[in-house]
Amino acid sequence: MEHQHIYDAAGRQLCCTQEEKINAAADRQLEHIHEADGHRAKDTSLNGHSDHDGHDHSGAGSSTLQMFLPALISFILLMVAIAFDHWLAPSWFTGWLRLLWYMVAYVPVGFPVIREALQSIGKGEIFSEFLLMGMATIGAFAIGEYPEGVAVMLFYALGEVCQTLAVTRAKANIKTLLDQRPDEVTILENNQPRTVKAEKVNIGQVIQLKPGEKLGLDGALLSESASFNTAALTGESKPDTKTKGETIWAGMINLNTLAQVKVTAAYTDSKLSKILALVQNATAQKAPTELFIRKFAKIYTPIVVLLALLITIVPYFFVDSYVFSQWLYRALVFLVISCPCALVISIPLGYFGGIGAASKNGILFKGSNFLDGLANIQHVVMDKTGTMTEGVFKVQEVVLKPELNKDELLKMVNALEGQSTHPVATAIHQYVGEIDHAIPLENTEEIAGQGLRAMVNGKELLVGNFKLMDTFGIRYDIDPTSIVYTLIAIAYDRRFAGYLTIADSIKEDAQLTITKLNALQVKTTMLSGDKSTVVKFVADKLGIRNAFGDLLPEDKVNKVKDIKAKNETVAFVGDGVNDAPVVALSNVGIAMGGLGSDATIETADVVIQDDQPSKIPMAINIGKQTKKIVWQNIILAFTVKAIVLVLGAGGLATMWEAVFADVGVALLAILNAVRIQQMKF
Template sequence: MKEFILGLEGLNCASCASKIEKLTNEIDGVDNATIDFVTKRLRVNIVEEDRLKGIIEEIKNIVKRLEPDVKVVEEGHDHQYSHDHDHGDIGRKGIIKIIISGILFVIPWLLKLDGIPRLTIYLAAYIIIGMEIIIRAIKNLFAGQPFDENFLMTVATLGAFAIGEYPEGVAVMLFYQVGEFFQGLAVNHSRKSISSLVDIRPDYANLEKNEEITVVNPQDVHIGDYIIVKPGEKIPLDGVVVQGKSSVDTSNITGESVPRTINTGDMVLSGFVNREGLLKVEVKKEFQDSTVSKILDLVENASSKKAPTENFITKFARYYTPVVVFTALAIGLIPPLFLGHDISDWAYRAFVFLVISCPCALVISIPLGFFGGIGGASKAGVLIKGGNYLEGLNEVDTIVFDKTGTITKGTFKVTGVDSYGETTTEEIVELAALGESYSNHPIGKSIVEAYGKEIDKTRVSNYREIAGKGIEAEIDSNKVLIGNKKLFEDNNIRVEEKESIGTIVYVGKNGAHIGTIVVSDELKENVIKDIKNIKSEEIKNTIMLSGDKKETAIKVGELVGIDKVYGDLLPQDKVKIFEKILKETKGKVAFVGDGVNDAPVLARADIGIAMGALGSDAAIEASDIVIMTDEIGKIAIGMKIAKNTKRIVTQNIVFALGVKLIVLVLGAFGVATMWEAVFADVGVSIIAILNSIRALKIQ
């Protein structure tokens, strides 16, 4: 299976975009093709790579047949949004045509002309404003694609001339073109608004070689190279600061406006903006693997995973136009032929139907709404991989959290030391640090860190790790045990039990329990408030899964406000418990984890959310939504954006279909004129498109 992307420069007709997608999917050898009307990109998956050139040629022929002005461009992996002017828009030439046609349109009315002179001027106005549409309609008709807006406008306006309604024939074509002009402006405004939200791609890099600085394309910089980042510049590639100190703005990536202080040895990511000092950075990732590239790739490709609403509208549009056209045909022919009614009156009603029969308002505004929501979420540091996941967030009623790295920081610290008998707390920590000096476990490392002195490992002998229990070793010829209650029970040593939300580490020496160390994984800041905010987004159940001791996990859950807690879980246990939760839950279930250890559960969830995944390839791969910081509060923001997007999309559907239905009914009864019909077509489209822009708003 191979995927390639084609840019469709100048594509402004939503109906044509839908047809291009449909015909591309029908090409032999194409597995799947999706078109993104917002970014004007066609993504195609093919079965056999050797058919690549032939398939591209077939697609180019399809595009040329349907939209001759659209230019097909083959894209590589790295691409940028096109900010060029589209030929699909009405440019200066089109505006001149509108003005001349408009002047000719009012002359017969001002001069009160009649007969041949009146017809001649209206015909001239019609040819000037409508010839391009008529020619396109004829081409599409011969190409076997009759049901497009060009053909429908041509039939409706020529029909108006045929029944003597010259002013309305010209007016419909004139106002249609004016509407198309404003529609083009609205679409481009939306595209630019969305593009600017994710316009984080660095334009250049200052490459340092042989003490000389050269300005180069970031794609020409490689791992191990050194780059200089001046104040005010974007950091172009991921790397480590080897010289300099500064403050960086991370809002492009994380959505956080609070500056972050950067020192020598710190990791910096592409897309950060250097605010103050001069930084020298050693590059650690190629440009195509950098954080900024991954984010852009996710956001730009999100449209290939369409929301159920988008898929419904696409299918609806395929049937809507033919149904309305054949209804118009029935209205225009049945009453005059079978009931003896006036043919011109019923033909006029049919032409009103034809003008309304293009579903552009829905086909354009719905994808714009979802893309705007995804763009707005990315600006807030929430990467959503597709419209399906954005819409799916509205249906989540249960959220399952992993504990470590999600509810807690995942950084262990010694928070308490008790000693018994003559041994001091300092001696307890020293003994435990010596015993843990060979361990790679985070708890052991935290004890060594708490000791804070250089460790003489020659004092330790016969070191042995006992899985799931602790460590046994000889220190200064004394038998030392460091571990949990089970380890001491195995050695018939009674312990002074201690209750804590942290991990309890018992320390024994020569058959006696001499001290206890409490190691705690700190709660994340604002986690209690964040859980409350998440619950306020109509979440019925919150559940926490943890590998920690059940009693410890329950205490943490009670402290932060989690409804149900499971503890003492191994990785495979988490999957089993999660499967059970999925079966018992009616709505969608989201899982929130760190994206690395939790990959199996993330993949199994209806919606997998990876936390604190800044720069983590595993997290981005396994999850459906990526939170670019460690804050679970961002989940509530993502859910608010999802609800706002859904509300806007629903408004557009109800408004567009409602207005069209009202005008169709009025048209059928002879009340609505072509003026109302034009509003129901292009007017509604413009309003719906402008409404979609509101989805960009970050909650």
């Protein structure tokens, strides 16, 4: 099949195959790292370059080798020249021949930098890292310091190679994350398997999934049971066994049996597609620290050039034994050490590493600014149902007026709850059975935070909490606060008909979540639309001191406003549609991505894919570690550079020391930035 070529506004051909989409997404993730200091767009792609059919022709290894070869040639020529200068001392190695030798050694590593400097100037970007390097090395040649001029560019080139290796490794991790959907799937047509493009599959078609195959679209399991590896989506290595009718997400890997899955969402609408979109766009929003450093570098570089000129010229008026070449040399040392690459490379790479580390653990940050945001969180406010509890309700008891027809009333309740996606509705469906679509529901409406209303056979049917009863003036003869379980009140024909009790179970890691948040000195509060007795019961078991129930969506918003009024930074964790407003209000909104509604996931800043609340303190810890690493790099770079800048300006540091200090700091900062991807949280 021919690929459909897509073009952007500038007329450039965009990617079309799945492989190209993945590589393009990874490139976008890292693009700003190069933009940060005007680095040339090195080919760090995992597949090198591709022709029109997307086949690999070079690879990252050859790309890095192409960068390393000029540095190797330059290094060999420099070592030979130094040997001639200091040990062998051949009589012919003097004058123009000596200069020519060092120039040949300089060209492989120096010419690309000079070219980039000229191109930047042509674009109006005069003060760049390339200009600093070009001025320093040409100046070194001008005063006869040929070995040092070559060495500056040589070590700079080696630093570029190391940076490229670090970025390539980071990109490999991103590709591993993004490459979760197969391009093709096997569908059954008249019980015969046929391989087709995944994006061509329609809702309702059946996919046949062999052991070891990866599902390409969301669907419902038709087989009786099957086990799946969900690590790519959730970060959870433990196999997940699904039974007939349960939802299977794109990206899950079938483990041991031939399975059949009925497609329930289009290729572009799958949960994985939305996750990939989040990851692809994650670096678009940058942390304040990152933005500051980028702005700082643009101001800092012209100041450095001006100071270098002053170091060269001003002493002429104050120093009796002024020698131009000596002060020019000090200025050149000053230029070399002043390069800001350690900052502008390692800082975005640090944030990128944090996003990658979180993604591997099933936590999606929509931007590096939210890493900083979570690092500073003082108060976590959480919903109860679906966040700290399983969100899987079961009917425990049915208490109806004896004069009523229990079966008939429950069928009406079941039909009305068929209009809702709330977990309570699922519990009622499981208890009552199939929905009777013959029941005539009219004027159905949902009352936010209370329940459902409809007309059935000309009579009003109300199903919801006891606030709903109060709203419609229905009198009831029980005390709802005396019953711990969640209550579903029923009224029919303007009379209280009875209630159902619904129970939910606390998640396994909920207690661990609170313990870890307490260890991080983060306050916790639980807010829920569920009845207060249930909320307090769950909160007491988990050790949450502040808990409030019977809340409408606007009540949750007001509670969070009250906390923020105390100048506390707040993260809200929720999963329902009614949580979207308070998620948007909080400093950082966190959504449970498994059971969570699309509205909440879209609104949230951080998405937890597997609905495990223990990922909340993990996300905060990743944010704290990322911020810590970023500031370690800032302090390291500024400290070392400040010391060597002063020594260089005072004539106490040579260009060799400046080179080692600059390259050494950059390498240490890059290594420090990428180590977060190896941390255990």
